[in-house]
Amino acid sequence: MQExxxxxxxxxxxxxxxxxxxxxxxxxxxxxxGYAETGTPEIVKAAEVTRGALYHHYTDKADLxxxxxxxxxxxxxxxxxxxxxxxxxxxxxxISGARGYFTAMQVPGRARLMLVDxxxxxxxxxxxxxxxxxGGESLKExxxxxxxxxxxxxxxxxxxxxxxSAGFDRAALEITQGGDANRFISSLxxxxxxxxx
Amino acid sequence: MQExxxxxxxxxxxxxxxxxxxxxxxxxxxxxxGYAETGTPEIVKAAEVTRGALYHHYTDKADLxxxxxxxxxxxxxxxxxxxxxxxxxxxxxxISGARGYFTAMQVPGRARLMLVDxxxxxxxxxxxxxxxxxGGESLKExxxxxxxxxxxxxxxxxxxxxxxSAGFDRAALEITQGGDANRFISSLxxxxxxxxx
DNA sequence: TTGCATACATACAGCCTGTATGTTAATTCA
DNA sequence: TGAATTAACATACAGGCTGTATGTATGCAA
Numbered sequence: 208m209q210e211x212x213x214x215x216x217x218x219x220x221x222x223x224x225x226x227x228x229x230x231x232x233x234x235x236x237x238x239x240x241g242y243a244e245t246g247t248p249e250i251v252k253a254a255e256v257t258r259g260a261l262y263h264h265y266t267d268k269a270d271l272x273x274x275x276x277x278x279x280x281x282x283x284x285x286x287x288x289x290x291x292x293x294x295x296x297x298x299x300x301x302i303s304g305a306r307g308y309f310t311a312m313q314v315p316g317r318a319r320l321m322l323v324d325x326x327x328x329x330x331x332x333x334x335x336x337x338x339x340x341x342g343g344e345s346l347k348e349x350x351x352x353x354x355x356x357x358x359x360x361x362x363x364x365x366x367x368x369x370x371x372s373a374g375f376d377r378a379a380l381e382i383t384q385g386g387d388a389n390r391f392i393s394s395l396x397x398x399x400x401x402x403x404x
Numbered sequence: 405m406q407e408x409x410x411x412x413x414x415x416x417x418x419x420x421x422x423x424x425x426x427x428x429x430x431x432x433x434x435x436x437x438g439y440a441e442t443g444t445p446e447i448v449k450a451a452e453v454t455r456g457a458l459y460h461h462y463t464d465k466a467d468l469x470x471x472x473x474x475x476x477x478x479x480x481x482x483x484x485x486x487x488x489x490x491x492x493x494x495x496x497x498x499i500s501g502a503r504g505y506f507t508a509m510q511v512p513g514r515a516r517l518m519l520v521d522x523x524x525x526x527x528x529x530x531x532x533x534x535x536x537x538x539g540g541e542s543l544k545e546x547x548x549x550x551x552x553x554x555x556x557x558x559x560x561x562x563x564x565x566x567x568x569s570a571g572f573d574r575a576a577l578e579i580t581q582g583g584d585a586n587r588f589i590s591s592l593x594x595x596x597x598x599x600x601x
Numbered sequence: 602t603t604g605c606a607t608a609c610a611t612a613c614a615g616c617c618t619g620t621a622t623g624t625t626a627a628t629t630c631a
Numbered sequence: 632t633g634a635a636t637t638a639a640c641a642t643a644c645a646g647g648c649t650g651t652a653t654g655t656a657t658g659c660a661a
Contacts (some may be wrong), residue, residue: 327524373574374567394563401598
């Protein structure tokens with residue numbers, strides 16, 4: 208006789224499995240169609256779970272979105288770190304970091320997720336917190352190092368890093384839409400070099 | 405006997421009136437609560453019209469939003485032009501324009517409308533078209549003038565203006581959230597000056 | 602083994618969007 | 632100037648989506 212094959216799994220393993228399936232499905236749908244155009248019924252169908260599971264693990268749709276964005280931010284930080292090369296010139300270091308950032312942002316839909324839907328759904332503050340946790344401080348550190356080397360002590364570093372960071376983001380977005388990465392990189396480099404002269 | 409007092413109005417006048425009421429109500433609600441959190445029933449109630457009127461004049465909710473954003477972009481351009489002063493130094497002109505932009509962006513909720521919800525709902529391309537029609541080319545022109553005066557012929561002006569424009573936007577957003585306008589302005593000025601040296 | 606907590610599954614209520622249809626008044630045209 | 636047409640709504644409806652409430656089975660701890 209065929210026994211009732213209920214495969215026995217720990218609660219932790221079950222949770223990990225379903226959250227992972229939800230995260231994967233949600234990510235690819237959010238990336239493909241955007242946040243507003245993606246419904247939870249569609250997500251759970253793709254994830255092969257029920258809405259009950261979704262709302263058990265996440266408080267609401269935005270919470271799931273936050274988890275996806277957080278995961279993505281970590282992946283981006285990881286990719287950048289993997290390609291970042293040590294540079295003697297701090298500005299070279301910043302440019303190399305920017306190159307890595309642009310490359311990481313080329314995975315389809317990622318730029319929209321992180322730079323358009325993210326701020327709209329989670330707010331600018333919610334996003335900056337996620338970025339901070341995922342190590343988005345590197346720009347400010349690089350700027351500070353460059354300023355120190357150039358003996359520029361009176362630069363408004365906090366504001367500069369905010370402004371430049373927005374420029375990097377915008378450049379990344381433009382590049383995904385066909386913009387010329389090299390021209391954007393040189394425009395950023397000329398800004399940085401001018402700053403430190 | 406009391407005659408039936410149906411005040412007689414032309415169709416054009418009626419349309420102007422209701423679209424204006426819709427625009428006003430939608431603007432203040434979008435600004436206060438954001439696009440996604442504002443429903444059309446709420447809008448028409450505030451405007452004292454019906455949803456039928458709304459969907460008669462606009463194809464959908466996003467279309468009404470587009471009209472609001474367009475109107476707002478024109479108001480911003482107008483405010484900037486009103487305060488812009490002629491400068492001999494093109495960089496001074498850019499800075500003065502930035503000051504006007506930041507001031508215009510301080511009206512509550514406007515920054516969110518134009519810089520957060522706008523791109524998410526209408527797309528980056530939809531927004532840039534609106535900006536373009538409302539005269540958002542002034543940055544590129546100012547940059548070109550400054551570059552000409554400084555004999556900088558090899559700058560990637562298009563990319564620079566895109567990157568800097570993003571920086572201006574981000575600065576405006578930060579200022580509405582308590583950031584120090586003067587520090588942002590000097591950070592932008594030091595970027596521009598360094599660029600043209 | 603017994604009781605509680607976890608991890609769901611199902612059902613439901615409320616709201617919202619867009620469309621279809623009906624009605625009244627303005628405008629056009631013969 | 633009267634009839635036909637169109638504009639400007641108003642009302643009703645269908646479908647879908649979100650979040651919650653409730654039910655159930657299984658893991659886990661005492």
